[in-house]
Amino acid sequence: MKYIVELDGVNKIYGTNHVVKDLNLKVEEGEFLTLLGSSGCGKTTTLRMIAGFEEPSSGSIRVEEESIEEKEPFERNVNTVFQSYALFPHKTIYDNIAYGLKMKKVPKPEIKQRVTEMMELVQLEGFEKRYPSQLSGGQKQRVAIARALINRPRVLLLDEPLGALDLKLRKQMQLELKRLQKKLNITFIYVTHDQEEALTMSDRIAIMHDGILDQLGTPTEIYEHPKTKFVATFIGETNIFDGAVTAIDGKDISVNVENGTIMGTGENFKKGEYITVSVRPEKMKFSDQPVDGFSISAVVKDYVYVGSVIKCMVSLPNGNELKIERLAGDALPQIGAAIYPYWRKEDAVLIHNRDNLIFEAIENITLG
Incomplete structure (x- = not known):
């Protein structure tokens, strides 16, 4: 090259x-x-x-x-x-x-x-x-x-x-x-x-x-x-979750966030590590019942129509907002409906949190 x-x-x-x-x-x-x-x-x-x-x-x-x-x-x-x-x-x-x-x-x-x-x-x-x-x-x-x-x-x-x-x-x-x-x-x-x-x-x-x-x-x-x-939030739209790794089964990783439990796949993560999970709006799914590995619930607040795409805005119990994106004409829940957001584990991007890495470095120096 x-x-x-x-x-x-x-x-x-x-x-x-x-x-x-x-x-x-x-x-x-x-x-x-x-x-x-x-x-x-x-x-x-x-x-x-x-x-x-x-x-x-x-x-x-x-x-x-x-x-x-x-x-x-x-x-x-x-x-x-x-x-x-x-x-x-x-x-x-x-x-x-x-x-x-x-x-x-x-x-x-x-x-x-x-x-x-x-x-x-x-x-x-x-x-x-x-x-x-x-x-x-x-x-x-x-x-x-x-x-x-x-x-x-x-x-x-x-x-x-x-x-x-x-x-x-x-x-x-x-x-x-x-x-x-x-x-x-x-x-x-x-x-x-x-x-x-x-x-x-x-x-x-x-x-x-x-x-x-x-x-x-x-x-x-x-x-x-x-x-x-930063890259996840700067390029396009995404839904961000911050939480701690609670279980690792091969590449499958469970993460405990403020509103419940979510899942993704990745490598080189540790149990107890504080990480960021990014899921694009077009990758988001929803159900009227909890899905295995996911326990976050939300309420549908609004829709935004942008031509060929409709963005569904949903609110988590802590007030944070998620976006679910669908093509116009696809089925979407009614405003006010209670739903359970989830996604394919492979569609979540797991990111090492820099704050966690800095904390570990300080801890290593302190503890020798």
Whole structure:
């Protein structure tokens, strides 16, 4: 496997604020990798360090196996596309796209050929003589992408490039970006806080939380097998239970939670361990009688209709809410009905709780 971008032990500290913490990340050649996380998690800072707009406090960054920490941004074989477009308002679309080549003193015939190719690639033929003020938001973003791609970078960095677009246009541009990336076989490193966008576009997703890389995997791995409580709650909707392991029978694990007992499957868990259980709404089932291994009860409170899907909201005795999701037309219990939620044991994701791990570490130190 060839890695085109490698970050080893990268840290970024601003005064007392440790923004990126011991980040190790390897990006495969030709892949679409998304850095995903909430505001302040360190994803944009990471992108800016690769681009050369920020210097790492420690660690190393390599592009094509060459260290780039000492290189200026224009010396790195990467280009960046920003949310703000950053187009020259007084220049035509042709001149905006050609700007980088003119700075490199590329011959005019070659510039014309490459600009024409880029205009066709981003589907803006015939717009050469227009100015940015005459374009829509989506068209401006295509110009910004073409301007970055015309330099033929090995890696294209994109910092929330679709954030300023309306929902319909953003979804359209997601598909166009993915098409471009596959056609050109250029490595894309994409920053977003939009989970659906990341799942739609990415070959792999790197989820960052509080400066730490929480999980790296394919969209399916991230959604179906989250490794931390944060990942489980950040990607899509889920029902969360916190409790203690009461019994282990092979891979079958019983967990005692505040409202009763639930079950799941997993390995490397200990009896008495405090864990988190995540169950997606579409995996939830319900019965009018207790199901073997499950003893939680609930009352149906409301329904939310979202087109092809109906979300059933149910309340546990302690007031916590669960979601049960079904396709429109499927049978669902009546509002006010008492039900017993359950699921296939294999559909529950059991997660080691970090608080429990920290407690054990402190206990080990205390007890020697």
